[in-house]
Amino acid sequence: MPKQPLITLTTDFGPSSPYVAALKGVVLSINPEVRLVDLSHSVAPQKILQGAQVLAEITPLFPPDAIHLAVVDPGVGTSRPIVYVEFSTGRFVCPDNGLLSRLVQREIPSKIIRVEATRFFRPQVAPTFHGRDIMAPVAAHLSHGLDPAKLGPQHESLRQLDWPGAVKVANRIEGEVVDVDPFGNLITNITREMLSGVPTDERVSIRCQDHQTHSIFTTYADQPSMTLVALVGSNEQLELAIVDESATIMLGVGVGAQMEVCW
Amino acid sequence: MPKQPLITLTTDFGPSSPYVAALKGVVLSINPEVRLVDLSHSVAPQKILQGAQVLAEITPLFPPDAIHLAVVDPGVGTSRPIVYVEFSTGRFVCPDNGLLSRLVQREIPSKIIRVEATRFFRPQVAPTFHGRDIMAPVAAHLSHGLDPAKLGPQHESLRQLDWPGAVKVANRIEGEVVDVDPFGNLITNITREMLSGVPTDERVSIRCQDHQTHSIFTTYADQPSMTLVALVGSNEQLELAIVDESATIMLGVGVGAQMEVCW
């Protein structure tokens, strides 16, 4: 049996929005054999950096020939280009607005095409919904085996957004909370790599606003319920958690809060 | 490879409700080859008109042989019929309670069957969950190629719900907000068609409660951040938006608010 092509969807439409189904209907009308997988529709409206983080964290887990359709598009209807981009870990159709910033930090794309060939669009293109009228049909045609070169000319380079970086100086790392996971754990931009050489026992202290803990643990359940713990999470970034509770709620801390690791 | 049959699901169960999975389990137990797509599970509980709007807006984007299972069913367990309905744009299994009102406004169905043949139901029918015990198995049997005529007798006509209509008089259109999209944009019942002949430049004013703007734009990004703009959205209806923000939150306006277009 021939393998079914795979298209994932990432949007800021909200979970179970009917606009997500609009994208799926368009794709299946062009290629009824496509397998569709929701990657996330909980990107906060128009938060491109959050979309960039989700795409970088999750898409490499999919087969490398998957097509990732990403519609976080505050500039819809303006002249911002729509692009087709190839990495070793996946193929993307999205606006060129920084959505791939995080992936580009890790790997130079092998191909960037500006999507301009209107014959692969829907016959009517609404200026407010390029996801439905341009990106979805283009992804569907690609899943049929369309040569990306037919979509348009080569595109110089992708728009990059500044990423809030953590800084390591002497015996201190300064970073910030960049995401809150569904359990209320505070995910920072301090990576496992930056923590190499840092002690993980009582000598290290981790501070976030008025809250402080010691040691970097390997799992949530190492400590009693209600304890504040620091650990390197499954995405290889330092996080602060409260065992069996939501750290974001109990500490009143969210995205943007400063984090400090000292030893 | 034979094409896989497609069934979409629309309910008021809420996103990720396990009752949605109950429908899917029943369908896949009867026809494991079906491809299932969530259309929307965010219809407000028992809001038939909202379900009717979603079905009319999204189902025509799917292949015309798709089967749309729609379970917004406040009258479950009473004598309201369950029907199978065919349009040129899709096939439906749903209660006859007005859920297809919006589609019927556009096209006379080519077939309406009252679903009565209990041999296509689950062996036990709970009076509170006809979605699981009648509609899901019937949709699954149809996806197997069941002749709809075997489901029951022809049904005279579908129940129609009143649709809040907009009115055009002289140089004025009066309508109302009928939906709020995930970005907080206020969708009205004033269609592009009604706006034909209306100027789109400064001569036109659009009023909603105390708020007023001029001109009808073609895209959100034509104006600076935080500006109130009117435009015809991707569903061909006039909407009010605030660039980069949520109009429903910032204006304190929601479904039912009066809208006026003057020129």
Place this chain on the structure above:
Amino acid sequence: MPKQPLITLTTDFGPSSPYVAALKGVVLSINPEVRLVDLSHSVAPQKILQGAQVLAEITPLFPPDAIHLAVVDPGVGTSRPIVYVEFSTGRFVCPDNGLLSRLVQREIPSKIIRVEATRFFRPQVAPTFHGRDIMAPVAAHLSHGLDPAKLGPQHESLRQLDWPGAVKVANRIEGEVVDVDPFGNLITNITREMLSGVPTDERVSIRCQDHQTHSIFTTYADQPSMTLVALVGSNEQLELAIVDESATIMLGVGVGAQMEVCW
């Protein structure tokens, strides 16, 4: 055409969490032919009993060869085993923490295997995300036809959690609210079986805190709007509903509230 294997997913990650897509990406990278169905991602964080209830209610509706991947795993990274379990109604991959308590009450599993063979795990196992790094790849390998005996040794018995039971004494049943459905109906642990012999007419009274009603009806719509009604729901458990409204909101009653049936 060979039938596609089916894997369902149940987690406490929240609807549309990108971590759900992480599980899906891992599964599809190992077996691109798998059909994935979301069972529920709205289990309250780390509420094992709620997960157990959802699994017992919904999984029997799926084909018996479906594989149910269930990740409600507060003990992730500790020594709690991960197990593969077979019932007549389905196959499961999950932590041995009580998630199958409700199913085990109904049927002794025909097979319990402790999952230990690391060659079926992802190469790197994060101590905080065994769902992604152990359970998802194991489920994918099973969907390929892997003999479960290769996963590890036989496992003695599953961990059981206490289930809040209802008690029937003379002409009274005492139970409690164990779930609230998407419509706000209060689902109790009083089963249809316990109600056998109980009158359903005016002689029976159903009390929950200060609220009281008489008769046990068969459907929501038997009574006027806004009426408090008791009925046996589609899951065979007694529930309290307010016609056309949310009982949980209007009565201010939720999970844990005491219920009493007298006659």
